[in-house]
Amino acid sequence: MEPPRRLALELPGCALAHFAVGGPDPGLRPEPRAAALLGPGGRGYLLCAGRAPGGGCAARVRAARGLQRLLLGLRGGPLRGCRLRPLLCYGPGGADPVQRGFLLLDPGHGPGTRRALCALLGEAPGGPRLGELVGDARRQVWQRLWEPRGGEGWRQVGPCARVVSVPEPALHPVLPDLPSSAVFPHRRAARAVLEACVPFIPEAQAVLDLVDQCPEQVQKGKFPVIVIEGLDATGKTTVTQSVSDSLKAALLKSPPACISQWRKIFDDEPTIIRRAFYSLGNYIVASEIAKESIKSPVIVDRYWHSTATYAIATEVTGGLQHLPPAHHSIYHWPRDLLKPDLVLLLTVSPEERMRRIQGRGMERTREETELEANSIFRQKVEMSYQRMENPGCLVVDASPSREEVLQMVLSIIQNNCN
CATH class of the missing domain: 3.40.50.300 (P-loop containing nucleotide triphosphate hydrolases)
Known part of the structure; x- marks a missing residue:
């Protein structure tokens, strides 16, 4: 059985807490750090960008832009009173691509929060799932998993799963991902990102044309x-x-x-696109x-x-x-x-x-x-x-x-x- 993917949450004060959904016997004593997920509010929601199939560049770019659109939606409308914390979802072995997302904390326990989130995420089949976190009287944290039903609203999937603390990895989980998403080790890697951006950022082609005028080895x-x-x-x-x-x-x-005129355009894009622009x-x-x-x-x-x-x-x-x-x-x-x-x-x-x-x-x-x-x-x-x-x-x-x-x-x- 594949081990559950893990979550790295940035807590106030820049500490990192690491968790997994689905763990030891529920009869065991609750782990204090798991309760830190929700704080005094007692309810939260896990939202992660979809995994990029095959790790391809175009898929990574789509996931990054989708997460940026999600962030804009979370900061406005009926959700603007909720608190957001950065979240990473990663495989225990470090081989799978990291998913980025957020933990949304609902301090008011508002009944409309989940409805607003479901409306924001949409109801397309195969779309993102929503993890609803709730605490119990024993300070344990549980996840209810929700998924869209293809135009028929959302439904809970499977039983509640316990959220448990896991050991901190030796290195930050995002490190294996950086060479393909932010700190590009060569020109070809950065170029592939802007190639994927050409359909929706016309200036990307202009940057590529200027790069192609430069010899590959100087x-x-x-x-x-x-x-x-x-x-x-x-x-x-x-x-x-x-x-x-x-x-x-x-x-x-x-x-x-020759490219500074487009800085504002690329500065407004997600990290993978912005860093590819500066790298080139x-x-x-x-x-x-x-x-x-x-x-x-x-x-x-x-x-x-x-x-x-x-x-x-x-x-x-x-x-x-x-x-x-x-x-x-x-x-x-x-x-x-x-x-x-x-x-x-x-x-x-x-x-x-x-x-x-x-x-x-x-x-x-x-x-x-x-x-x-x-x-x-x-x-x-x-x-x-x-x-x-x-x-x-x-x-x-x-x-x-x-x-x-x-x-x-x-x-x-x-x-x-x-």
Whole structure:
């Protein structure tokens, strides 16, 4: 008998709790962590995106967009008073694709909540099932499973199943999924995602056309290539421009100008699409680096490390302790992407960064807005930066004056590059 799939739920405080539906003898003592699923409300609903058949790229994209539509529906109408927590559904062996979803908590025990959820999910045969969680007097949690009847409403399927706590896996369950959904190891993987998007995002074809104009393998010229990374408001723009002027170097930026006009479109899409867009932007930049580094040094404002760190911090739920460990392959540079000679990571204190942000008023991406509101997310981005390998990041304190930071950066470049 196949073991039940498991659930990883992000609790308040960024802790992760792991559960399974259908477990030991109901006569056993209840497990306290299982009761943490529902909190004081005592009722909740499990909603997961459908599994992508065969793990194909087009199926993954459809599942991701379907989950995004579900999230919009959950945040409005009669369900807006409910609380949502991120949820992952995974196989115990880690081989099956991870399903993403939500636990919806109904603090008011409203009789219309399940009806509203069923209406939102629809009644198409073979559509998503709805797991209704209820607690009993012994603090045990049970799931009632509901499924659509093909235009005839919804019905309960089978008996109630007990929800039990399970051991936390050694690595976060989303890690095996990241190379095909967020941190793409090569150009071909990211390209396949945007190919699947062409029917509903016309700009995806324009991006693909630009990528196809770039050779698949490019070589760096004789001049050094220096990438400058950092969170928003750490001084990247100022430093990259100043260093470029001082070294008479070409200044490039990722994503490149030729696709930046479509950032807003892709930023509004699910992670798999958004990250594929930024990943392919890096390959366009690599082609520009190859041309410019023949003639002069090259300074690059963000590159692959930004793409990877934000994806890791977004997709790996929970706190810092749940990030991939140091030296994990997810931190390795893509094998077909031109490498820089040096990567500098500018850092400032959280207080100084907030002070700088308040004086800017610039439009920011979803992740940059999250950096301000969520200190755990910011710490996960910073930790991921510091764990990058081959090449790693050399950390630079960007708190001093502009002139001091510039001199420090120039000295590091002189000591590390010809």
